[in-house]
Amino acid sequence: MTNPVEHKWYERIPLVALAPMEAVTDLTFRSIVRNLTPDVVLYTEFVSASGLVVDAEAVWKMAEFTEEQRPIVIQLYDNDIDKLAEATALIAKNLRPDGIDLNMGCPVKKVVKRGAGCGMMATPEYAAEIIARMVENADGIPVSFKTRLGIRKKDEVVTVAQGCIDAGAEQATIHARLKADRPRAAADWEAMSVAAQQLTLPVMGNGDVWSEEDAVRMVSYPGINGVMIARGAIGNPWLLKRSWQKLAGVEVDPMPSREERGRVALEHLRLNVERKGERRGVLELRGIVRNYIKGYRDTRRIWMKIIESETYTDTAKLLEQFAKGSDELAREFVQ
Numbered sequence: 001m002t003n004p005v006e007h008k009w010y011e012r013i014p015l016v017a018l019a020p021m022e023a024v025t026d027l028t029f030r031s032i033v034r035n036l037t038p039d040v041v042l043y044t045e046f047v048s049a050s051g052l053v054v055d056a057e058a059v060w061k062m063a064e065f066t067e068e069q070r071p072i073v074i075q076l077y078d079n080d081i082d083k084l085a086e087a088t089a090l091i092a093k094n095l096r097p098d099g100i101d102l103n104m105g106c107p108v109k110k111v112v113k114r115g116a117g118c119g120m121m122a123t124p125e126y127a128a129e130i131i132a133r134m135v136e137n138a139d140g141i142p143v144s145f146k147t148r149l150g151i152r153k154k155d156e157v158v159t160v161a162q163g164c165i166d167a168g169a170e171q172a173t174i175h176a177r178l179k180a181d182r183p184r185a186a187a188d189w190e191a192m193s194v195a196a197q198q199l200t201l202p203v204m205g206n207g208d209v210w211s212e213e214d215a216v217r218m219v220s221y222p223g224i225n226g227v228m229i230a231r232g233a234i235g236n237p238w239l240l241k242r243s244w245q246k247l248a249g250v251e252v253d254p255m256p257s258r259e260e261r262g263r264v265a266l267e268h269l270r271l272n273v274e275r276k277g278e279r280r281g282v283l284e285l286r287g288i289v290r291n292y293i294k295g296y297r298d299t300r301r302i303w304m305k306i307i308e309s310e311t312y313t314d315t316a317k318l319l320e321q322f323a324k325g326s327d328e329l330a331r332e333f334v335q
Contacts, residue, residue, distance in 0.1 A: 008099075009041050009073065010142065010144070010171040011202075012039075012041065014219070016039070016215065016229065017073075018030070018041070018228075018240060020043040020073075021234070023045065024045070024234055027069075028271045028272045028275055028276075029237075030044075031066070031068075037240055039241070040241070041073060041098075043074075044072070044074045046077045047062045048076075049087035049088075063091065065095070072097050073097060073098060073101050074101070076101070076103065076134075077102075077106060077116050079120065081126070081133055088100055088138050091141075092141055093139070099143070099171075101144045101173075102120075102131060102134065102169075103117055103145075104120045104147040105147050105148045107180075118147070118148055121147060121148065124160045127145075127163060128163030128164055131168060132167035132168060135168035142171065144171035145164050145169055146228075147174060148174070149174065149176060149177060151179045151180070161174075162198075162199065165200060170202075171201055172202075173204040176205060176206065189207070189221055190221070192205055193222050196221075196223030199223070202226065203224055203225060203226075205221065206228040209228075212246035215227045216243075219247065235292040235293075236291060236292075237264070238253065259324070261293060262292070262293070262320065262322045263323055264292065265322075266323070268289075269316060272285050282309065282310060282315055283310070289315075296322075
């Protein structure tokens with residue numbers, strides 16, 4: 001048996017993490033984030049345990065990471081206890097990430113309907129059994145979980161989390177919304193804090209962190225020892241670095257210039273095309289590129305041309321054009 005990791009990822013101070021997001025936190029975007037900051041914890045997209053067990057190449061690619069991306073946490077989702085246990089063992093043997101996380105927060109209907117993601121909150125005893133099996137198979141790698149406040153009530157997370165703690169989970173992340181809440185509904189940090197204070201393990205908060213000031217305010221809530229950033233980081237990876245700097249009490253970098261935004265967007269595009277091929281790499285990145293360039297009065301004009309572009313060359317030229325524009329065209333930048 002391999003010795004347990006000596007320095008656990010969730011013990012970092014300050015603790016700032018990139019949230020697992022489908023079709024966003026892939027190897028390419030994690031590379032962009034890591035190039036900007038060595039200090040934050042990175043999560044993969046949520047990875048199908050069943051896919052790993054049947055050796056699906058595309059699923060294994062979702063779990064891939066480079067050594068430079070450490071500390072890295074692989075997040076698994078499924079509703080099958082045996083497959084989750086086997087996938088954990090495979091990850092521990094073949095990849096050795098810094099952590100393995102169970103997705104109990106995804107609210108997508110088709111996922112929830114089969115008892116995975118947030119649907120697992122409806123069966124706390126089963127969730128605890130899954131965590132116990134994952135811990136048994138993790139070969140010393142810390143097992144954690146990410147959940148919501150509840151399905152219908154904002155205190156449901158306490159019962160679910162306590163069972164997982166008793167089963168051996170070492171860390172929890174609470175998304176401060178219910179399953180039924182719309183993404184634009186305000187995250188309830190107070191309810192998240194009330195729940196976190198009842199748990200005997202480190203808790204990261206998640207939901208509505210759009211600025212470094214938000215990050216500081218979130219960790220000021222009792223029971224919250226770290227912050228996980230999701231949508232606020234899409235097209236704005238600088239937010240992770242600035243949040244870490246603010247929490248560390250060091251000088252915070254200025255907001256990125258237009259030239260910097262264009263340069264990093266172009267690098268993201270280049271890496272995506274290099275990894276996934278031209279057509280997929282270009283089309284897949286359209287929505288994310290929009291976030292890189294928004295906040296300027298001429299963004300719409302450039303964006304309308306980008307969504308008509310299907311080649312790397314054409315899209316790259318438009319991003320270069322954006323990067324050369326004047327910062328005087330900027331509005332106050334709002335995520």
